[in-house]
Amino acid sequence: QSALTQPASVSGSPGQSITISCTGTSSDIGGYSYVSWYQQHPGKAPKLIIYDVSSRPSGVSNRFSGSKSDNTASLTISGLRAEDEADYYCSSLTSTDTQVFGGGTSLTVL
Amino acid sequence: EVQLVESGGGLVQPGGSLKLSCGASGFTFSGFDIHWVRQASGKGLEWVGRVRSATHNYATAYAPSLRGRFTISRHDSSTAYLQMNSLKTEDAAIYYCAIYYEINAFDIWGQGTTVTVSS
DSSP: OOOOOOEEEEEOOOOEEEOOOEEEOOTTGGGOOEEEEEEEOOTTTOOOEBBTTOOTTTOTTTTTTEETTTTEEEEEEEOOGGOOOOOOOOEEEOOOOOOBBBBOOEEOOO | OOOOOEEOOEOOOOOOOOOEEEEEEEEEEGOOEEEEEEEEEEEEEEEEEEEEEEGGOOEEOOOOOOOOEEEEEETTEEEEEEEEOOOOGGGHHHHHEOOSSSSOOOOEEOOEEEEEEEO
């Protein structure tokens, strides 16, 4: 199983919106609605921000949203804030009942 | 408070072995699948494997690249383990345990334990 493909970095200005893509195959993203997204600040454990493609855990800002089309999932962050600067990872269940993560995307808030 | 706490990390020589533990508190540990995820310094997250609950016969699964060297087990009092053998320098990483607590994703993570593989 290969890692899901994410852009290495994205950037945006405060108040803007950005979208991070996560591309897999029909054996992972395309085959299931179990796509999740994690935010990780330096030196911290990852934090879940999106699950089941587009659901938000309690306490996560509605500025974070998720979607999926075919083999590609996307995370959109609207109204960018300085505290959104972090690494973001997608993850999916696979056809072999394992998990796979994306390579990660570093978000810079300009 | 629901918590996971990893321990057992340290320095090991290439070719050596190490056993990590994942302890739990604040919830009924036995009812949950336990996953291990690792992160090499400056790199991304990598799913290592998981052990399922007794309901699912403690079934294990591993990332294909790690199968054969790593073994995950559990004692249902409150601890899961990651036995790592034939360690390579590229196995050096922070190792996290994580669970699907309330939803279908890793919503609870430990703080991680650091493994260094070096001579």
